[in-house]
Amino acid sequence: MNAEITNLVGQMDGAEKSLSNISNADNDLGQLRDRLDAVIAKTTETADSLRPRLADIQTQIKRLGAAPGKDQPPETPAVAAERARLGTREADISGAIKTLENTWWRARQAIDKITELRLKMFVRSLTEQMASPIFPEFWNDFQQRRASVQWRLDYNARDWSDAVSRQKTSALMLLVAVIGVYLLLKTVVVSITRYRAAPNATPPTFFQRAASAAWIAPVRAIPGVAAAFLAYGGLEYLGLLYYPTAAPVGVALLEASLVFVAVSALIITVFAPRSQERRLMQLSNRSARRISRLLVILTLIYSIDLFLSKFAQILYLPLSMSVAQSLFTSIAFALVLIGLLLTPFQTNQMTRTHPVTRSEPLWLKLPLWGAALAIIVLCLTGYIALGRFLAQQLVMTGVVGLVAMLLILAIRAFTRGSTTSRGHISELLESRMGFDDVRRKQLGWLTETVLTFGVALVTVPVLLLQWGFSAPDIRDWMQRAFFGFEVGSMRISIVRILVGIALFIAVIVVTRMIQRRLRDNVLIAPKMDPGIANSIDTAVGYAGTALAAVMAISYAGFNITNLAIVAGALSVGIGFGLQSIVNNFVSGLILLIERPIKVGDWIVVGSEQGTVRNISVRSTEIETFDRASLIVPNSELITGRVLNWTHRSALGRVVLKFSAGAYIDPREVLSILNECAARHPTVLREPKPLATFDGYTSSSTEYTLRIFLPDITSSLKVQSDLRIAIYEALLRSSTVSRGAFAPPMPISEAPPPSPISEVPPPSLVKETSDAER
Secondary structure, three states, X not given: OHHHHHHHHHHXXXXXXXXXXXXXXXXXXXXXXXXXXXXXXXXXXXXXXXXHHHHHHHHHHHHHOOOOOOOOOOOOHHHHHHHHHHHHHHHXXXXXXXXXXXXXXXXXXXXXXXXXXXXXXXXXXXXXXOOOOOOHHHHHHHHHHHHHHHHHHHHHHHHHHHHHHHOHHHHHHHHHHHHHHHHHHHHHHHHHHOOOOOOOOOOOOHHHHHHHHHHHHHHHHHHHHHHHHHHHHHHHHOOOOOOOOHHHHHHHHHHHHHHHHHHHHHHHHHHOOOOHHHOOOOOOHHHHHHHHHHHHHHHHHHHHHHHHHHHHHHOOOOHHHHHHHHHHHHHHHHHHHHHHHOOOOOOHHHHHHOOOOOOOOHHHHHHHHHHHHHHHHHHHOOOHHHHHHHHHHHHHHHHHHHHHHHHHHHHXXXXXXXXXXXXXXXXXHHHHHOOOHHHHHHHHHHHHHHHHHHHHHHHHHHHHHXXXXXXXXXXXXXXXXXXXXXEOOEEEOHHHHHHHHHHXXXXXXXXXXXXXXXXXXXXXXXXXXXXXXXXXXXXHHHHHHHHHHHHHHHHXXXXXXHXXXXXXXXXXXXHHHOHHHHHHHHHHHHHHHHOOOOOOOEEEEOOEEEEEEEEOOOEEEEEEOOOOEXXXXXXXXXXXOOEEOOOOOOOEEEEEEEEEXXXXXXXXXXHHHHHHHHHOOOOOOOOOOEEEEEEEOOOEEEEEEEEEEOOHHHHHHHHHHHHHHHHHHHHHOHHHHXXXXXXXXXXXXOOOOOOEEEOOOOEOOOOOOOOOO
16 A cells, blocks of 8 residues: 555656656646546545445544543553554554545645646637738738648649559549439438428427438448448548548548537528428528528538648648638638628518518627637738637537527426426326426426526536637536535535435425325225325325435535534524424424314304314415405414314204294194104214294294204205295294184294294304213
């Protein structure tokens, strides 16, 4: 282990010495950066392997106890020897870890210095001013070197053309094969990608068009890619790339061709100049054709510049030739860009309402005007390298930005939908999980945020790489940003936090799916009491939420013990500030466990009564008989008096009071009351209905009918039925019809005259004792 650590320290010393000597060599800086990355990885791995051993040794030392003091008896020789051995190992491993940490920091500082040197070299190469092409000195140098360059080109071309002439037939067959394969594949691709609209079909949505573009763009590039690879493979097979300069020139031409084919296929697919139904941009046919044509020309200029730059490096052309080539391609790029900016971006809707000016949209064209003019000015003032760099970045940044924008628009179409259709995720959440509209919107927004963040996470490194930053530096920045950085003594990892959030959401979604499955298959009314079902459903929801929170916090890297300490310190303030909320929360748990009321119960709270619909953490929802929602804090249901009509069962007693004339026979009235109650199908036969004669006055007699119902919630209908039946029975009574008795006018109703009237209002009484029954 010591030899390995010494080797790492030696590598770091050599790297620092090399760094002090190569401040001007970019290739050496890249190689040195790779060596430093290897040192950092090795030191991290070694230190991580030593820390568990150090913790184990420290645990063993703690088990031995504290060393005896001066006045205490000495420990046994075996214990003293073990303590000394463990102390020596602890010191060695602790020193090794500190050495590795110091080496790690030295490597980090060296990498920062390399990054700074690379940035300085990059800026110096771009800002180096050369002779301006508007002065004769530039062209004089170009003219002086033209003869030698011409001889070099003629020499290489002559050798290659002689080789081709020796295999003229094979080369001609290869050319015919390349053209034939391209045309054949082009015909097939056009047939496959042609838009075929069904009769009376609605236009495709943006999401459908974006989904089509995702496969049309690669398919459209197949003919060009196949032809390029066939030409390169054929030339290599014929031995025409075995010459010293032919092979690298062939590779450079292949790369430039692939770039042109891929980017032009993307442009044609996005703007779809011949198929408005497939067009992803809201442009008119004329604007789409002109814009796509100019963008393809820009791509061609970029590909030619890319090939010529590598061609100059392969043939070791003088710097003046490379500068002239960069000048021409940059000026051509700027002129085509100006032509693109002069094109009006018209849409079908705008052409019918008002004409579009050449400057719209201003937010896009104004920066591009500045870039085009800057390229021309830089090239004419001698900063040709900076002008070429700006032109190249416009192309590559535009391509990356276009792809990123299309992905973001497709994500929005997927999550939001359009004015005529909902997003696919909304339909998925409704059909598969049964979420309501609010929950679908929340999950749709969350999905859109996560996917957009993923697009940005991929786009930013690609842009940084195009803008000249090295891949190791970008990787290092991404690792620091997402995989952990120090804030005091706490290490924060954005990736772990995001994964923790995703884990929380995933557990919540799984919990909701379990709840839905329980509600659909287990917690259903015939099999289980609604109150118990609601308690189980609520308990599963709370348990899932708590589990999701604990798992997310733990995975994100936060110490739950520290959070518990903070929560304990804040408990006093929370106790005073949130006393009522905590009281309602505890009361809600008591309601779910003790279940004095449950979902579906008919309860009376104060002057209000209704059916319990939901018991949540803070409050209980009661639906009154007027279909209004009464929200009652849970603490009131625990500490206050609540009348529950259906606490243990729905069985209940109804008491109806009547009054009749003073001269009607009470026995006949009681018989009619009992007979009507016995005939009603809802009234229970046991306990039997009971009619009683309560008393009389000079003008009336008083009666009471007590009945039992299996479901007290149907009492109003039963009362109405009994009143009608009793009224009709008394009218048919012989005593009343003969007028043997002369009853007075009914107390509560007139006309028509009735032999019996109800004392308003009737009262509903729940049976409370056997004696009353």
